[in-house]
Amino acid sequence: MRYQFVGTSELTQTPAVAVVIDVMRAFTVAAWVFARGAEKIVLASSEDEALALKRRHSEWIAVKDGAPSDGFDEVNSPARIAASDLTGRTVVQKTKAGTVGALAVADAPLALCASFLVADATARFVRAHQAEQVTFVVTGDDGRADEDLACAEYIGHCIGSDSVDVAPYLQRARYSDAAADLTEGLHRGYKGIHVDDVDYCLEVDRFPFAMLVSREGPLTVLRPVAVAVE
Template structure:
């Protein structure tokens, strides 16, 4: 088992869990909860636009520097995804960290996306399907929340009972780091996390793993109940 950041080499043939708590894979989890059936994760905003041109009926969701591009349907916001039902819709997601992280794993035995919202289901899926395969937990951000989620997931996979309160504290620490960074930016470039943070802290709300299938230029996530 290893917990690594985005600058690490990801070994082939293992289970890889890509973690982005604030906010990509919390947004993805909420989208699945609200009825989305499939999420095509693009490594860049431009790749997301290219997929949208091929599939104009799909929702286009994501961010550049934390903010919604003008031609996207929604930003990288679990709150925005929560306000409507999306039964049967497919989605394209492009973010600076989470979806880019998925693209860094070309030959895994299994590839999953996780946040605190589905961390328990992710552990159950791995235990049921790849219990004896080495795994790598890839933290896509440098702030505290992804690393707290990775430690929590590692504890679950090792058979311990990590505390939920410690994970939530790590997410709040990460949110505070984000806020301090945003405070130094012009108002037009600041990201308001206030409506999203409760979704990011809602540990194990989702009862499904988000399992990835590597395609030529993107990764497709599907929901697998665990």
């Protein structure tokens, strides 16, 4: 199996198999959304689209990057989402990097979103499909974010092996620019960050599901898919 690692802007064609990575924080949040009982996540292309969906479906939960703002129910913080009861709910998510990458490959025959929390399940799901090539879409910093690259490389190695030491990959993520930015934002009192967000993003293989992207009518939807232990 061959791998390539690209930024969202570097996608020149729709890959056969795509794994979209956003560790801090979109797909760590997404994993917790499903762990807290949500049925699906609708990926919005803009904040305006997210708010329009919320107006049409008042029972849906709208989540965005940044500080809290009118019309949105929650911010893109895994620690805050982990404290929510989302049983049976639909969540609309808009972020500046992760959801953009997912929308870019939504027409792929197989597209998954991932973070460290679902790394092993994602690797096993991809392995079961016996793909010839996997395109990892590294969404942070236009393909250069080390926390996303580390997670992508870890998943890639897990596809080919059942005994991969995650410690070096987690260390890269912990000392990444994104982790530093979250910590600095917290110190400045930025209201879109929880004190535990970085630690939540560095949990490994917490959940036994992969997260599958698909088109459902006019919507791009993310759903959890249980992956059996081999």
